[in-house]
Structure formats: structure tokens, C-alpha cells
Amino acid sequence: MRAMNASDNYMTVPEENINYIAAMDIGSNKISLSIGQTLDGRFDALLGVVHHQCQGITSGRITNLEAVTATIRKLLCEAIEIIGFSVTEVFVGITDPEIAVHRNTAMVAVAGDSITSEDIADVLEAAETAMPLRENEAILHVIPEQFLVNGHPVDDPVGRSGVRLDVETTVLTVPRSSIVNVDRVCRAAGLTVRDIFFSPLGTLQAVTHPRQRQLGVLLLDIGAGTTDVVMMEGDRLRYCDVVPIGGQSFTESLANGLRCLREEAETIKIKCGMASPAYLNNPDLAVDSSLLCGSAPVTYGQVSHILESRISEILHIALNRLHYAGIGLTAPHSIVITGGTAQLNGLRAFIQELIELPVEVGFANLPAGMFDLARQPVFSSSVGLVMYASTHDQGHSPRMTVQMTEKKNNNVFKKLADFFGGFFD
Ligand SMILES: Nc1ncnc2c1ncn2[C@@H]1O[C@H](COP(=O)(O)OP(=O)(O)OP(=O)(O)O)[C@@H](O)[C@H]1O
Ligand SMILES: [Mg+2]
Known part of the structure; x- marks a missing residue:
């Protein structure tokens, strides 16, 4: 080709x-x-x-x-x-990590015979202006979730006739700094x-695909310093969160736990992962000593134990916050993991076993x-x-x-x- x-x-x-x-x-x-x-x-x-x-x-x-x-x-x-x-x-x-999600509504009177894109811009601007903000809080997104014309929900109000246009929005804010x-x-x-x-x-x-977003999908972008959590359902944004922990903390925990250099810990993380076939068969198997430049021997069991505790910590925080936001995760919801840390060997299977929902690695x-190369989760x-x-x-x-x-x-x-x-x- x-x-x-x-x-x-x-x-x-x-x-x-x-x-x-x-x-x-x-x-x-x-x-x-x-x-x-x-x-x-x-x-x-x-x-x-x-x-x-x-x-x-x-x-x-x-x-x-x-x-x-x-x-x-x-x-x-x-x-x-x-x-x-x-x-x-x-x-x-x-x-x-201080991303905040607010729900807001706004209304404008429609001047002309039918609703125009200017009316849409006006009502969204009204939603933005009406949003009460804390000091040092700034608006990042005003996402329209539902428009109402004369009080009736419509998918696309442009061209409709009416005297009143309402919008329900999701507003995302971050620190102004x-x-x-x-x-x-x-x-x-x-x-x-x-x-x-x-x-x-x-x-x-x-x-993700439109069908997944309709059915409900939880995206976990597990990067180096953060795990970004976003949930879409019915094609609407239901939830956003940023957990300030990512793959860097995996490396740091390995370096501390195995008493090795950070560079060695990063190589071990990427080469050994958390559940390589070798470990699954024999957790006492020693990791290739050439990865460690002279430190004491390390087993696959030790590596996996450390990595599992870090990923469990991230999931625990992310899912607890989701729960407190009143959002349940049940079929037909699915989970997509992406970001550099999603490339961790065995991570997908580990999360799937823990959460008991289908988990896939997200490629662009x-x-x-x-x-x-650009499709890599990183x-x-x-x-x-x-x-x-x-x-x-x-x-x-x-x-x-x-x-x-x-x-x-x-x-x-x-x-x-x-x-x-x-x-x-
Ligand atoms: N094969 C792999 N196995 C495990 N971890 C990996 C692998 N490849 C990359 N990583 C980890 O992915 C992380 C980088 O991911 P990414 O580039 O998505 O982060 P980032 O977007 O810069 O940071 P963040 O989104 O957290 O602000 C690093 O911690 C790196 O160690
Ligand atoms: Mg990232």
C-alpha cells in the first residue's frame, strides 16, 4: 500500500x-x-x-x-x-489537580423571528458571566449540555422560532495562575x-468511539504526574477529575523499595511491568541483574507488589471520588486506559480484574x-x-x-x- x-x-x-x-x-x-x-x-x-x-x-x-x-x-x-x-x-x-466541574444555567430573550448562532453565543456568554467564581478561579470550558426553546428541550435550536432560549451547561474551571x-x-x-x-x-x-460515549465510558489517562479521569455517558460529560499521581510515582516507589537508582527503576518498570509471564509462573524469579548495575537481586514478585500497590492507590482515589460524585460504574459502562503508563505490562488485565468491567487500552x-508511532498511548x-x-x-x-x-x-x-x-x- x-x-x-x-x-x-x-x-x-x-x-x-x-x-x-x-x-x-x-x-x-x-x-x-x-x-x-x-x-x-x-x-x-x-x-x-x-x-x-x-x-x-x-x-x-x-x-x-x-x-x-x-x-x-x-x-x-x-x-x-x-x-x-x-x-x-x-x-x-x-x-x-484543581479542575472543578460546575453545572450552570442561563437564559436570553430571542430578538429575531428565529434563533441564530448569535443567540447561542449570547446564551453561552451569559452562562459564563453568571458563573460565580472563587478568587483565583478561571473558566476553562463552558460546555452546552441541553438547550431549551420556550422551555422545551431541543438538540439544535438554530432556526427554531421562540422567544426564550435557555441553556444548561457544564463549566470547567482551573486556578487562574x-x-x-x-x-x-x-x-x-x-x-x-x-x-x-x-x-x-x-x-x-x-x-473512544461515539457508541462507547453513548453507553458510558470512563477514560483514565495515566501519565507521568497525573491520572486524568473523564466520564462520558449519553454523549454528555458527566465527570472530570485529575488525581495528582502517575507513572513517575511508580518509578519513585520502585527506586525506594528496591534501593536502586531512578534510571534503573524506570528501566525495570518498562521492561518487567507488573505481571510479565515470567512473574505469573514464578514470582521468585530474579529480574535480569544487568538492569540493576550491581544492586542486590530483585524478584518479579517484588516489582509487581510495588507497582500493584501504586496502581491500586490511584484507582482507589479515582473511584472513591467518582462514587462521592454520585456516579456508579456498571455494565454497559466500559473503561479505557491511555497515556504513557497505560503501556505498563499487565496493567489492563489488572484493572479489569479489579473493577470487573471491560477495560481496553486506548489508541488514537x-x-x-x-x-x-503517533497512535501509541503516550x-x-x-x-x-x-x-x-x-x-x-x-x-x-x-x-x-x-x-x-x-x-x-x-x-x-x-x-x-x-x-x-x-x-x-
Ligand atoms: N512501556 C511503558 N511501561 C510503563 N510505563 C511507561 C511506558 N512507557 C512510558 N511509560 C511511563 O509513562 C509516563 C509518561 O506518560 P505521558 O507521556 O502520558 O505523561 P505526560 O503526559 O507527560 O504527563 P501527565 O499527563 O501525567 O501530566 C512516564 O512515567 C513513563 O515512565
Ligand atoms: Mg498527559
Whole structure:
């Protein structure tokens, strides 16, 4: 099969319908910049992802502005060198342990004969303005859940006649400082922030299917410093949470418990996982001593015991909070795990056994083949953000804030694969 790239589309699609979009995911371990192509305002193709590890983020929050700015500058250079795009405006995805979910309603009087998109914008703005906020709390999303025309629920009010338009919304807020810091680092790196999103909303779009979202799906994006929890049911957002624990704490617990270096613990985590076949057959089996550079022998049983206790802790916190929010998990609900830590050997089966619901590892919904590297769970949020930004672009500057710097390079995916290569060694 011939590899596809964006230049193929130029043969058949008028250029004015094509736009490019850049999204940056700020994670506790890495910052990634994804470039996507939209066609008639819909996500059409992923053109590339560049990423760098960054020390300046703790549990999803920017804690070192200089380190993050320097990483973003590197990514902008690599976007030019590797993907062939110069970026001046981005959508940014964040998570924050203080994410809060509010329900709110608002109403506007309809001036004209029928409801227009301006009326929709007005009622959503009214919902945003009416939202009582704590000091240092800022609104990240106002998500319309239900519109009512003259008191009657309707799916799409545009074009309906009525005198009164109501909306029920879900409002997501984060500390204002989180948003200010994103803006600061982007400006310092020469970027304009087009919009900021709660990153798991993009991940959800990338790794789940409409049917799953109708039936009810709990997404766990288990990254390095956070576990993002989002629940959709009946195609509505029911729940959001961020547990400030992720795979970094697995590594730290292994380093402490096994009395080894952090680097050794990271290698053991990735190579041995929590329930490798060797361990299942014989928990006393020693882990390959070359992974430990001279420390005392370690068994698969010890490794798995430590990892199981950390993942149980995350699940305990996440599910308890879900329970206190009044949300039960029962069939036909399903669970999707993604993020770098979802790649932990044996994790899916462990969670499935514990929760007794179907659990799957979420891969970004991209065509297989050349996108395989970007489909890895570690990039779900990077890919998801560019998809989400494509469909939730409220901006007014239509195109060319992300510009191709050269005529499309046929080898872009080869270059990308080379670039990703080191990451997955
Ligand atoms: N094969 C693997 N097995 C276990 N853990 C892995 C594997 N590959 C990556 N990880 C872990 O995934 C984590 C990084 O995940 P990810 O890139 O999703 O985090 P992030 O988005 O930067 O951070 P966060 O979303 O928590 O803010 C690291 O802790 C890393 O050790
Ligand atoms: Mg992440």
C-alpha cells in the first residue's frame, strides 16, 4: 500500500478549504506539539508530532517558566526542521489537580423571528458571566449540555422560532495562575495562545468511539504526574477529575523499595511491568541483574507488589471520588486506559480484574500504518488535542498561523519515525 501524505490531498481539494492547526500538550513528563490538517473545519489528517521531555512541570502544573519556555522554543524549531511547519499560534492542552466541574444555567430573550448562532453565543456568554467564581478561579470550558426553546428541550435550536432560549451547561474551571502561566511561557517563546483546553477532552475524542460515549465510558489517562479521569455517558460529560499521581510515582516507589537508582527503576518498570509471564509462573524469579548495575537481586514478585500497590492507590482515589460524585460504574459502562503508563505490562488485565468491567487500552483513532508511532498511548493526548482543536476552534483568524515552510516533504513520516525511534528504544 502506498504511503499517504498531505500533498495527496492537494491534488483534489481546493486549498482554501484546507487549514493547519497546531496543538501543544503540556504534560508532567513531556511537552508535545502536534500539527494537523483540517478540511472544511473538520479534522482531516495528522501531519506530525514533536515532543521533548521537560523538567518544569509538576502534576500538570508549570513550576519552572524558564525550563518550559526553553522546551517550547526547541519544539518550534523541530516543527520547522522535522515537520516543515512554522507555528505562531497554538491551542494548548492542560490538566490541573484543581479542575472543578460546575453545572450552570442561563437564559436570553430571542430578538429575531428565529434563533441564530448569535443567540447561542449570547446564551453561552451569559452562562459564563453568571458563573460565580472563587478568587483565583478561571473558566476553562463552558460546555452546552441541553438547550431549551420556550422551555422545551431541543438538540439544535438554530432556526427554531421562540422567544426564550435557555441553556444548561457544564463549566470547567482551573486556578487562574495555571492559565496565566501557559500564556506567559507561550508568549516568551513567541507564540500566541489561541485557546486553552482541558487536555483529557481531546484524549477522549481521540481514543473512544461515539457508541462507547453513548453507553458510558470512563477514560483514565495515566501519565507521568497525573491520572486524568473523564466520564462520558449519553454523549454528555458527566465527570472530570485529575488525581495528582502517575507513572513517575511508580518509578519513585520502585527506586525506594528496591534501593536502586531512578534510571534503573524506570528501566525495570518498562521492561518487567507488573505481571510479565515470567512473574505469573514464578514470582521468585530474579529480574535480569544487568538492569540493576550491581544492586542486590530483585524478584518479579517484588516489582509487581510495588507497582500493584501504586496502581491500586490511584484507582482507589479515582473511584472513591467518582462514587462521592454520585456516579456508579456498571455494565454497559466500559473503561479505557491511555497515556504513557497505560503501556505498563499487565496493567489492563489488572484493572479489569479489579473493577470487573471491560477495560481496553486506548489508541488514537488514526489510520494504521504510517501513524503507528503517533497512535501509541503516550501520544493519545497530543493527537487528541489537535482533533479537539479542529472541531472546537472559536478563533477568527482563519488560516496560516501555522504555515508550511517548504512544499510538502514526502518523507515527513519517515523523518518522524526516525525522530520517534529513539523515544521507544
Ligand atoms: N512501556 C511503558 N511501561 C510503563 N510505563 C511507561 C511506558 N512507557 C512510558 N511509560 C511511563 O509513562 C509516563 C509518561 O506518560 P505521558 O507521556 O502520558 O505523561 P505526560 O503526559 O507527560 O504527563 P501527565 O499527563 O501525567 O501530566 C512516564 O512515567 C513513563 O515512565
Ligand atoms: Mg498527559
